Amino acid sequence: MKMIMAIIQTHKLDDVRQALNEVGVMGMTVTEAKGFGRTKGHTEIYRGAEYQINYIPKFKIEVVVEDSISDKVIETISETANTGKIGDGKIFVWDIETAIRIRTGEQNEQAL
């Protein structure tokens, strides 16, 4: 299983959710996030140093999926969340060791 975490523009959430639904993603966590990337949000020079004075609101989405669909999920998020402008976000991926559905005790792929 893979954890796919993506930071996306807020106005892209509905499109991404819809597209993920179509590739078989069963569940997703969405968190209101704030952050900045290399291009920064809004910066200000104070006494010769650059300070971060603004964090741009984003949505963080987290989906855990079977290995077999992870490439498709990554490609779907990349395409759906892309506007071609700065601030479109990032995708981070890592391996998941264990998943458990609390209600039933099912584990791993059966728990997703």
Ligand SMILES: Nc1ncnc2c1ncn2[C@@H]1O[C@H](COP(=O)(O)OP(=O)(O)OP(=O)(O)O)[C@@H](O)[C@H]1O
């Ligand atoms: N290295 C990082 N680690 C963790 N979160 C990051 C990182 N880079 C970006 N983010 C998150 O992703 C959001 C969007 O980043 P953003 O797309 O602006 O990255 P960028 O490197 O500035 O690229 P771009 O030039 O396309 O704007 C940030 O607001 C932040 O929440």
Ligand SMILES: [Mg+2]
């Ligand atoms: Mg940026």
